[in-house]
Amino acid sequence: MRRPELLIPAGNLEKLRAALLYGADAVYVGIPGLSLRAASAEMSCDDLAAGIAEAHAQGVKVYGALNTFARNTDLDTVRKIIPGLTATGIDALIVSDPGLIRLIRQIAPQITLHLSTQANTTNIEAVRFWQDQGIRRIILARELTLREIGEIAAAVPGMELEIFIHGAMCMSYSGRCYLSAWRNKRSANQGDCTQPCRWEYRLTEATRPEDPILLEEDERFSYLLSSKDLCLIEYLPDVLASGVTSVKIEGRMKSSYYVAVVTRTYRQALDALIQQKEKYPCDPQWQEELGKISHRGYTTGFCFAEEMINECSPHIKNIQTHEPAGIVSDYDEIRKQMLISVRNHLKAGENIELLLPHETFTIDTQTILDADGNKIDQAHAGNQIYLPSPRHTPKGALLRKATPAGSVDPSASVFRVS
Ligand code: SF4
Known part of the structure; x- marks a missing residue:
């Protein structure tokens, strides 16, 4: 069985070090000013250089997220930062905007490019298209089933495929959503989502705005827009059988504690799977561990769903033991x-x-x-x-x-x- 890469979010240097300590094969970081997770999940240039050096000393790869949909005003910023970024020895850039791909190719043709999940790649021909553009790896859309992922891997064996196996899910199509921009003037498409889909909402009658009606189910709140979090630890044999190269944890905004627990738990699970192959037992302790970090109930998302559905957790606001x-x-x-x-x-x-x-x-x-x-x-x-x-x-x-x-x-x- 091929050993998959365990890819961990590293929103800052402390989180990157936690990922290294607890067993990551690779980490992904935000590039100042241009990632999809805004300033709170981006490193300074000095921290980025230090983090890359420490990771490489341990044989761990570092990928930089440049996955914003760039506006004209972003292009000069990209022109300025690319030479410095390549000098850091970063292993790949994660991109989604065709304009940025073209620009980066002109400035630094040697740099490896991964296509972000924001590009919504969902089929074999789309993968071939991006292969023609020189993309090394595609982070497939969360909306695909494992069966579809397996079909893509079989049809385009030369392309590295990466999928999310754990973390928050959007109620919109892979983050293409204006809810945060509308409610909070912070846009998900510019990397600044405040996750208002997870807030508590009330229904208000036009004639009685002072008397809002709480949306209830079984005496408890309803969070109609809030998805449960993805968790595939129980189904890692199915994930690996699909042919993916890299399994990714969501959460560059999450804490170092979250990074430590998910990295350690999935490291143990993947190591057990590689050793025991088809006899993989999902240790209940791993699920218990994943219950000790912040989450909203767990789901397998679209992995086994033939219809495009997502799953809300109307009774659960947040769980963290x-x-x-x-x-x-x-x-x-x-x-x-x-x-x-x-x-x-x-x-x-x-x-x-x-x-x-x-x-x-x-x-x-x-x-x-x-x-x-x-x-x-x-x-x-x-x-x-x-x-x-x-x-x-x-x-x-x-x-x-x-x-x-x-x-x-x-x-x-x-x-x-x-
Ligand atoms: S508000 Fe919710 S659905 Fe919209 S982008 Fe943010 S996390 Fe996704």
């Missing part, structure tokens, strides 16, 4: 203590887990020391504290704790759409 507690910034080998940058309020005695690449430890939090070594009984986000760690702990390792409201059984929300 755990939240980040902190990130390790150093480790004292002699005192066996880790220096932690705190992310959420901690109390002495609270149950905290340390996520290492291959295992999870419960940490003794009875004695919290501040950065000067003084005993404290609580710490706040932004504080630096010391806690004991049973073994060498790498910088960038994540710690987590249960959220007060975390409750839903995530394994119950993973199911097949048929």
